[in-house]
Amino acid sequence: MKEVWNNRYSDTEYVYGLKPNEFLKEEILNKKPGKILLLAEGEGRNAVYVAKLGWEVDAIDYSEEGRNKATMLSELEHVKINYEIKDLIEYIPKVNSYDAIGIFYMHLEPEKRRILFEHCINALKENGLILFECFEKEQLSYSSGGPKNPELLYSLEEIATAFIEMEFEKFSKEMIILQEGSGHVGDGMVVRFV
Secondary structure, eight states: OHHHHHHHHTSSSOTTOSSOOHHHHHHHTTSOOOEEEEESOTTSHHHHHHHHTTOEEEEEESOHHHHHHHHHHHHHTTOOOEEEEOOTTTOOOOTTOEEEEEEESOOOOHHHHHHHHHHHHHHEEEEEEEEEEEEBGGGGGOOSSOOSOGGGSBOHHHHHHHTTTSOOSOEEEEEEEEEETTTEEEEEEEEEEO
């Protein structure tokens, strides 16, 4: 799977564009900057955006090509991001160390993501938050992007169970219009929560 992402990111084009995820953009603006962890960060568009807002950014992905493009983008925008190459299955963030964690279009099998979600909850500081937007299982009916394996898609029930200890500011399944580079274009079905 790592090679798939390295191949996807090896082109000069930013596959998912240079603009940040719209849900992240909407939700992060009214939050006080602190330390944020971005999982499966890819080419760095979200990391660079939040760094420009004054956040201290840790980004994790296993694609070297994604990191290379994220580094170029951060240099172009004159911001600093800490981007590590790690397999999310083996990654354990430091306990009580993040004010926010962003999870956008992360594709992991259910058992692996359940374990990662537990680590994320533990990594949050008191009153920390998780910003989440990933494809919902109905995304299989849409052609705007995302995996074709239903195991890699999410449901509201799964998220409610995985984050049962957290209070949700927002929690929804929504049909949205994606305009993220050439990789996510058109109508899509997502699960969102804060």
